[in-house]
Amino acid sequence: MTLKALLAATALSTALGFSASAAELTVGFSQIGSESGWRAAETVVSKAEAKKRNINFKIADAQQKQENQIKAIRSFIAQGVDAIFLAPVVSTGWDSVLKEAKEAQIPVVLLDRDIDPSGKELYLTAVTSDSVHEGAVAGEWLAKTVGTKPCNVVELQGTVGASVAANRKKGFDTAIASHSNIKVVRSQTGDFTRAKGKEVMESFIKAEGGGKNICAVYAHNDDMMVGAIQAMKEAGLKPGKEVLTVSIDAVPDIFKAMAAGEANATVELTPNMAGPAFDAIVAFKTKGTVPPKWIQTESKLYTAADDPQKIYNSKKDLGY
Numbered sequence: 331m332t333l334k335a336l337l338a339a340t341a342l343s344t345a346l347g348f349s350a351s352a353a354e355l356t357v358g359f360s361q362i363g364s365e366s367g368w369r370a371a372e373t374v375v376s377k378a379e380a381k382k383r384n385i386n387f388k389i390a391d392a393q394q395k396q397e398n399q400i401k402a403i404r405s406f407i408a409q410g411v412d413a414i415f416l417a418p419v420v421s422t423g424w425d426s427v428l429k430e431a432k433e434a435q436i437p438v439v440l441l442d443r444d445i446d447p448s449g450k451e452l453y454l455t456a457v458t459s460d461s462v463h464e465g466a467v468a469g470e471w472l473a474k475t476v477g478t479k480p481c482n483v484v485e486l487q488g489t490v491g492a493s494v495a496a497n498r499k500k501g502f503d504t505a506i507a508s509h510s511n512i513k514v515v516r517s518q519t520g521d522f523t524r525a526k527g528k529e530v531m532e533s534f535i536k537a538e539g540g541g542k543n544i545c546a547v548y549a550h551n552d553d554m555m556v557g558a559i560q561a562m563k564e565a566g567l568k569p570g571k572e573v574l575t576v577s578i579d580a581v582p583d584i585f586k587a588m589a590a591g592e593a594n595a596t597v598e599l600t601p602n603m604a605g606p607a608f609d610a611i612v613a614f615k616t617k618g619t620v621p622p623k624w625i626q627t628e629s630k631l632y633t634a635a636d637d638p639q640k641i642y643n644s645k646k647d648l649g650y
């Protein structure tokens with residue numbers, strides 16, 4: 331056998347052996363819900379990544395409620411799944427149920443959000459971005475864009491108690507701390523939804539002289555920003571021109587707004603958290619490879635200079 335043929339045969343048998351093992355795996359995913367476009371994209375991508383690897387994948391939609399997530403995890407344990415993926419809606423209150431998973435020897439992988447550090451021993455790995463860094467990227471973009479001009483910022487926070495909401499706030503606050511011209515004058519949760527983002531932005535506009543005192547909006551996700559843009563337009567303001575916008579996720583609709591000149595910047599959060607998580611679980615289950623405690627995904631800044639229409643089209647083509 332030639333070396334080329336040998337390599338091809340080895341690759342084939344590895345591929346066959348790998349997919350055969352992966353095909354036997356059942357993974358349960360306790361998903362938060364469908365509060366945002368990003369969340370819906372994550373669900374779509376997770377299913378596709380499971381299919382690629384021939385994994386039997388069960389998703390439980392918690393409709394934003396931690397108690398539903400706890401019930402789903404208990405049900406996955408009772409079904410004897412091989413692994414559990416968890417996108418924790420809030421960061422606390424997981425100890426008991428994760429101890430139950432550990433006792434049942436079912437590895438847990440956190441997707442896109444963290445739990446409190448006290449729970450570190452209770453999961454195998456976490457596939458997340460650095461959400462403090464995301465907030466910092468947003469803050470640095472704003473600081474660079476406004477320069478020395480005075481700038482009053484209103485902030486739409488994510489779900490109260492979610493790790494990403496606390497971290498995105500912290501990163502942004504730290505990035506603007508040395509810029510005394512930039513001040514966060516109002517900050518409230520919009521629960522990561524478009525409707526709440528709009529509602530809270532309407533109240534900010536009222537409280538800030540019809541919006542004339544607002545120089546920029548920072549939203550912890552794009553959906554809240556899309557809602558805020560709507561509120562600004564209805565109030566006669568020009569988002570993206572008179573009022574700067576910076577948010578997080580990089581979902582198609584924010585690129586649509588950018589292409590229309592109504593949004594300025596977004597920090598990308600990949601919806602593909604499940605791909606690296608499946609790879610980690612397959613390697614763990616088939617070869618005993620222990621993954622790093624944190625599998626970090628990238629955070630890239632996009633602005634109106636990045637051909638938003640083209641990005642919108644390409645994301646739409648991917649089914650987001």
Ligand code: AHR
Pocket residue numbers: 365366367368369442443494522550551552553578579599
């Ligand atoms: O945990 C990730 C966040 O959850 C996304 O940024 C937001 O859109 C989603 O709801």
